[in-house]
Amino acid sequence: MAVLAIQQIRRMRGGAQSHLMLGDDGNAWVVKFQNNPQHLRVLPNELLATRLAALVGLTVPHCDVVEVTPWLIERTGELEMDLGQRRERCRPGLHFGSQLVGGLMPGHVADYLPEEQLVEVRNMREFAGMLAFDKWTCNANGRQALFYRKGRERRYSATFIDQGFCFNAGDWRFVDAPLRGVYARNPVYRDVTGWESFEPWLSAIEQLEPQGVWEIAETLPPEWYEGDVASVEGLVEKLVGRRSAVRELITAFRNSSRQPFPNWNQTLATAQRGQFAAPGRDDSVAGRIM
Numbered sequence: 001m002a003v004l005a006i007q008q009i010r011r012m013r014g015g016a017q018s019h020l021m022l023g024d025d026g027n028a029w030v031v032k033f034q035n036n037p038q039h040l041r042v043l044p045n046e047l048l049a050t051r052l053a054a055l056v057g058l059t060v061p062h063c064d065v066v067e068v069t070p071w072l073i074e075r076t077g078e079l080e081m082d083l084g085q086r087r088e089r090c091r092p093g094l095h096f097g098s099q100l101v102g103g104l105m106p107g108h109v110a111d112y113l114p115e116e117q118l119v120e121v122r123n124m125r126e127f128a129g130m131l132a133f134d135k136w137t138c139n140a141n142g143r144q145a146l147f148y149r150k151g152r153e154r155r156y157s158a159t160f161i162d163q164g165f166c167f168n169a170g171d172w173r174f175v176d177a178p179l180r181g182v183y184a185r186n187p188v189y190r191d192v193t194g195w196e197s198f199e200p201w202l203s204a205i206e207q208l209e210p211q212g213v214w215e216i217a218e219t220l221p222p223e224w225y226e227g228d229v230a231s232v233e234g235l236v237e238k239l240v241g242r243r244s245a246v247r248e249l250i251t252a253f254r255n256s257s258r259q260p261f262p263n264w265n266q267t268l269a270t271a272q273r274g275q276f277a278a279p280g281r282d283d284s285v286a287g288r289i290m
Contacts (some may be wrong), residue, residue, distance in 0.1 A: 002065040002094055003029065008076045016042055016164060017081050019090070020100060023066065028104045029097035031066050032164070033090045034223065037083055039170035043096040044224045044232070049137050049163035050098065051216045056204035058129055060160050065221060066097030094221045101159045107150040119187050121147065122157045127188040129201030130160050134181030135249035136205050136242055138174040141165035143183040172235045174242065176249055178256040192261040195247070202246060210240045 005021040009028065012018040016036040021029050034040055050063045070092040073079045079090040102109045113121070127143075134143055141164070147156035168175050183189075191197065217236050225232050254261050 002067040003027075003097060005029065005031065005066050005068045005072060005097075008072070008079055011078060014162070019079060021066065021068070021097070023097070028100040029064075029066050030061075030100055031068065032096045032098075033068070033081070034093060034095060035081060035088060035091040037081060038164065040224065040226070041167075041170040041172065042164035044220045045166050045169070046096045046098070046162075046164050047220060047224075048216055049139075049166040051219075052137070052208075052213065053130070053133055053160065053163070055212055055216070056129075056133065056201050056208065058133060058160060058201060059123060059126055059158065060163075061101055062099045064097050065094050065219075067094055068092055094223065096224075098161065101146045101161070102148050107153070108148065108156075110147045110156070111145075113147050113156060115185075115187055117147075117156065118185065119190070120155050121188075122155050124158070124188060124191060125197065126158060126160070126201075127183055128192050128198045131182060131189070131253070132198050132202045132205060132246050132250060134166070135176075135253070136246045137163075137166040137181075137239065138168050138176060138242075139163070139166045139181030140168045140175075141181070143181060145183065167235060167239075172231060174238060176252070178252040179258060182253060182258070182260070186258065186260050186262075189260045190263060193263050194265045198250070205246055206243050208243060210236075213240055 004024040006024050007022040009020040009022055012020055012030055016032045016038050018030050018032045018036075021031045023029050032043055032046060034043060036042060047063055047065070050060050053060045068079075068090065073090055073092050081088045081090060127145075130143060130145075141162070143160070144162040145158045145160050147158055149156045166181075167173075195202070213236050217232055220232065222229075254264065
């Protein structure tokens, strides 16, 4: 059963031109519409990737399918898309919804923190886990996060948002490059000292049962992928097959010009890379297409 949107609250920032909507469940939902300016496949990407991230233990917003009725669109002037040369009414039907971080009465929510606050984020270690996830899912966008703290709390916690460009956005191909799907600021990776820093999330990805991926894919509304079942099946099959490639993809980022892991134990890294890499395998995966 989809959540029913009963009121539009405001427009949201971002390329998908989402709208904040009140659902009949009493929650505020950031809704991405089928006719958003980015791509229709942003919707299945969001639902599949967000639920997979939750499945491997990462902090992401609760997400669901949100129904917006023709009646609500007709009576809400702001429910439209700016498509450059023209404007178009938001399409009624089933859309992707992500619960608003902090709810309608948040304590403090920020999308940017000064470095002295950033390095004190409560779940800083999860940035390494999210890196593993973004490499697995081939996130073509920079990693996005929101930081939330309750009223009198001093330290923030990170929630990872915006999975719409996973699976190479609308292409549903896996074109890997070292600097894709990474957070823009290196301090979030300063505590990475070796492969153990990616646990338990890396092992959760590598050991994830394929059935779990298929079950999430089966929840996608057919109109989100225009009934092209073969494309969804191909996406899931490739995703399942990539679980064993995540360490290589992380290694390519580690060896990149970003030098993101200054505290990586080089002796440990060399030993473990030899343990997990197949004989003769090249660690460089930049530009590889699967």
